[in-house]
Amino acid sequence: MTTIDNKLQQVRARIAQACAAAGRDPASVALLAVSKTFGAEAVVQAAAAGQRAFGENYIQEGVDKIAAVGRAFVPALQWHCIGPIQSNKTRLVAEHFDWVQTVDRLKTAVRLSAQRPDHLPPLQICIQVNIDGGPTKSGVVPADTLALVRAVARLPRLRVRGLMSIPDHAPDFEAQRAIYQSAKALFDQIAALGEPGLEDFDTLSMGMTADLEAAIHAGSTLVRVGTGIFGDRTNPVP
Numbered sequence: 001m002t003t004i005d006n007k008l009q010q011v012r013a014r015i016a017q018a019c020a021a022a023g024r025d026p027a028s029v030a031l032l033a034v035s036k037t038f039g040a041e042a043v044v045q046a047a048a049a050g051q052r053a054f055g056e057n058y059i060q061e062g063v064d065k066i067a068a069v070g071r072a073f074v075p076a077l078q079w080h081c082i083g084p085i086q087s088n089k090t091r092l093v094a095e096h097f098d099w100v101q102t103v104d105r106l107k108t109a110v111r112l113s114a115q116r117p118d119h120l121p122p123l124q125i126c127i128q129v130n131i132d133g134g135p136t137k138s139g140v141v142p143a144d145t146l147a148l149v150r151a152v153a154r155l156p157r158l159r160v161r162g163l164m165s166i167p168d169h170a171p172d173f174e175a176q177r178a179i180y181q182s183a184k185a186l187f188d189q190i191a192a193l194g195e196p197g198l199e200d201f202d203t204l205s206m207g208m209t210a211d212l213e214a215a216i217h218a219g220s221t222l223v224r225v226g227t228g229i230f231g232d233r234t235n236p237v238p
Contacts, residue, residue: 004042004229005049008033011209011228018216029216032080032205034226036061037233040068046229047073055101055224057083063096082164082224084138091115094123101126101164101205104140109152116157125152126164126205131183134168142186149190153197162203162221163187169210176211180218187219 011031019026035043036057043054043065054077056062066079080099085108093100094115103109103125116123127149130139140148145163153160165183170176187204207215209228216223227233 002045002049003231004045007229007231008046008049008051011212011225014212014228015216015223018213021213022217024216028221030222032082032222032224033229034082034208034224035065035230036083036226038230040065042230043069043077044072047077051229052076053078053080055080055082055226056097059083059085059089059092063092066096087111095120097123099124099126099161102128102138103152104128104130104138104148106148106151109155109158113155113158118157122157122159124161125158126162126203127152127160128164128166129183129186131165131186132167132179137166137168139165142182145186146190149198149201150195153195159200160198161200162205163190164205166206166208170214173211173214176214177218180206180215180220184219 015029015031016026019029030053032053032055033046033051034055052075059081069077079097080101081093081097082101085093085102090108090111094112095117100112100123112123127145128139129145130137130141149160152158163183167179170179183206184204191201203222204220205222205224206220207223209225212223
């Protein structure tokens, strides 16, 4: 059993324990393995241990890794872009990734829509929300989120799946949960509208290695875990 296999089991156990404490079904929380700065061999090890969804922050690195891993696994691996997207990188994202979790402006969504190849399924989109107003964080402000969700939902070759948030560090469990509960309230408000184009609005991506328990208690449906699976990043990509 590899170290990655062991760590995956530990993270899955943490998710199950957090779900039990919150009175939730563990199947209601998906795990995204954040493989940025780790090579294709690390992805292969995690995939061999049953992990299927992977997140990449750096677009070119992610595209290279997708090509290196190929289609060796059944079911196929699912690739999420979880980093910032510059205008000159939207085509790479549209052509290679399955999900994009960092859409926070209509301009980016319009380019992804236009550049998504017709032969591929719709690109699955999460709108990134700056839920706590952190000055260093990307994301649309909560008050403008519904308008952006509606606008993106009207674009072809995209499917709006939910919200994503990366709040600033909070000092303890209760503070973490309170921030995430704000994101859950916004998510529920939008989901309850039942508007056309939002039939698949089912994903609330929040929580990482350090605070996944608080995120799950608040209602996260997808946690993004990197160091908890792959270890410390000793040679980050600039």
